[in-house]
Amino acid sequence: LPEATPAWVWAEELAGPGARVTLAEEDSRYVTRVCRARLGETLALTDGRGGVARGRLETIQPRAVIRIEALEHRESERQGVLLCGAAEGIRFDWAVEKLAELGVTRVRPIQCERARWDKAALRADRWRRLARAALLQSRGSFLLEVGAPEELADALAAEAAPALGVLADPEGRPTAGLAAPDSGTTVGIVGPAEGLTDSEKASIVARGFVAITLSGSRLRTETAAMAWAAWWAGGGTSQSRSKAESATS
Amino acid sequence: LPEATPAWVWAEELAGPGARVTLAEEDSRYVTRVCRARLGETLALTDGRGGVARGRLETIQPRAVIRIEALEHRESERQGVLLCGAAEGIRFDWAVEKLAELGVTRVRPIQCERARWDKAALRADRWRRLARAALLQSRGSFLLEVGAPEELADALAAEAAPALGVLADPEGRPTAGLAAPDSGTTVGIVGPAEGLTDSEKASIVARGFVAITLSGSRLRTETAAMAWAAWWAGGGTSQSRSKAESATS
Numbered sequence: 001l002p003e004a005t006p007a008w009v010w011a012e013e014l015a016g017p018g019a020r021v022t023l024a025e026e027d028s029r030y031v032t033r034v035c036r037a038r039l040g041e042t043l044a045l046t047d048g049r050g051g052v053a054r055g056r057l058e059t060i061q062p063r064a065v066i067r068i069e070a071l072e073h074r075e076s077e078r079q080g081v082l083l084c085g086a087a088e089g090i091r092f093d094w095a096v097e098k099l100a101e102l103g104v105t106r107v108r109p110i111q112c113e114r115a116r117w118d119k120a121a122l123r124a125d126r127w128r129r130l131a132r133a134a135l136l137q138s139r140g141s142f143l144l145e146v147g148a149p150e151e152l153a154d155a156l157a158a159e160a161a162p163a164l165g166v167l168a169d170p171e172g173r174p175t176a177g178l179a180a181p182d183s184g185t186t187v188g189i190v191g192p193a194e195g196l197t198d199s200e201k202a203s204i205v206a207r208g209f210v211a212i213t214l215s216g217s218r219l220r221t222e223t224a225a226m227a228w229a230a231w232w233a234g235g236g237t238s239q240s241r242s243k244a245e246s247a248t249s
Numbered sequence: 250l251p252e253a254t255p256a257w258v259w260a261e262e263l264a265g266p267g268a269r270v271t272l273a274e275e276d277s278r279y280v281t282r283v284c285r286a287r288l289g290e291t292l293a294l295t296d297g298r299g300g301v302a303r304g305r306l307e308t309i310q311p312r313a314v315i316r317i318e319a320l321e322h323r324e325s326e327r328q329g330v331l332l333c334g335a336a337e338g339i340r341f342d343w344a345v346e347k348l349a350e351l352g353v354t355r356v357r358p359i360q361c362e363r364a365r366w367d368k369a370a371l372r373a374d375r376w377r378r379l380a381r382a383a384l385l386q387s388r389g390s391f392l393l394e395v396g397a398p399e400e401l402a403d404a405l406a407a408e409a410a411p412a413l414g415v416l417a418d419p420e421g422r423p424t425a426g427l428a429a430p431d432s433g434t435t436v437g438i439v440g441p442a443e444g445l446t447d448s449e450k451a452s453i454v455a456r457g458f459v460a461i462t463l464s465g466s467r468l469r470t471e472t473a474a475m476a477w478a479a480w481w482a483g484g485g486t487s488q489s490r491s492k493a494e495s496a497t498s
Binding site: 214215217230231 | 465483
């Protein structure tokens with residue numbers, strides 16, 4: 001059913017109906033080798049910034065060229081932002097993939113008193129590739145952004161006044177019965193494996209963050225990041241559901 | 250603080266106070282090389298079946314021998330059981346690790362109409378090692394059990410009458426506001442990448458399962474498995490919290 005479920009493809013820049021978009025080399029290969037799209041086939045394109053287009057594949061070589069038939073700009077109605085302490089080794093790789101699949105907006109790696117991100121663990125290029133692949137896989141339109149490491153205080157200042165701020169803490173309140181807001185920005189904080197210090201926790205709580213506990217068991221940093229993302233994603237389901245209902249009624 | 254937070258170690262069999270437990274070769278190595286435990290040091294041991302002991306390291310070579318000082322048998326007050334369709338390639342490996350960290354009780358790989366578990370993707374030995382490492386990491390006392398693949402109908406029959414059964418389904422009800430039960434068995438079902446057929450879904454719903462949507466975006470099988478586990482784990486936090494409160498009050 002190629003027409004019913006067109007391949008979901010990355011385009012750096014989109015354009016309006018009638019225009020032609022030439023894909024980058026890597027994305028052209030993805031169209032021909034992974035999606036095995038044929039000339040004349042319909043494709044869906046996203047720029048990862050809310051732009052989604054539909055078009056037909058006109059040329060394959062040397063690059064894929066798609067003639068745009070429809071273009072829409074989606075608004076992001078809810079944002080999930082995670083401030084995350086250093087994970088061990090390359091363990092954060094798969095968290096990036098999973099956070100992107102779950103639709104998280106932004107990750108800010110934070111430098112904490114007890115642990116700093118190791119240069120080897122910061123793999124910006126790899127993370128961007130993983131996030132992009134996950135975006136296409138989940139047919140999303142907003143690319144997960146992973147920032148450069150920054151101090152906790154700076155990250156907190158940059159994410160001032162969220163709709164809700166939560167701190168993952170084994171002593172926190174249960175997440176059962178606490179839904180993530182279905183609009184606006186929800187900010188989560190997950191400490192490094194070594195934990196946050198009392199003064200770091202105090203500075204977070206002083207900004208109105210609520211301490212929540214994600215699980216009865218002790219979680220690794222990347223597992224807590226993922227559990228937070230799942231909790232956040234669950235908060236958006238009531239909205240998706242009501243949209244789906246209104247679309248079919 | 251070796252005494253305050255003793256290393257958490259695997260023992261195939263535990264025994265009562267005064268008895269000596271000799272660890273297996275692999276677990277002995279873990280004690281000396283990973284935990285770097287010294288003679289006379291206190292260790293915590295679990296058999297992964299609810300048994301937790303405290304003891305002192307008496308001998309290191311050729312195997313670690315621990316003299317038990319205290320033994321308790323924990324009851325599992327809530328169980329999380331996942332029936333999971335085939336994941337792609339070896340992608341289920343990390344789901345096993347994360348499900349174990351989140352405290353899930355059992356995974357039943359299910360054979361579905363549109364997808365069957367590939368032999369290569371079934372890595373029982375590796376999964377057991379991953380689950381055990383995750384158990385020790387999270388200082389848990391119940392080892393995640395991963396069964397052999399079975400037909401959906403057989404798995405459903407084996408998990409009859411759960412406290413709550415849920416089916417991950419993009420058309421389901423939101424998880425926001427639906428807490429996983431804080432006692433008894435919660436059964437979740439996640440379909441394979443190819444999806445469940447309508448008749449499979451009907452057979453599941455006929456057994457009283459509630460369709461729930463875990464995220465507004467399309468998730469891979471292993472990501473949905475993990476999001477389900479995070480939702481389930483969140484349902485136990487109110488219980489952990491009230492226990493922690495009564496312990497300190």
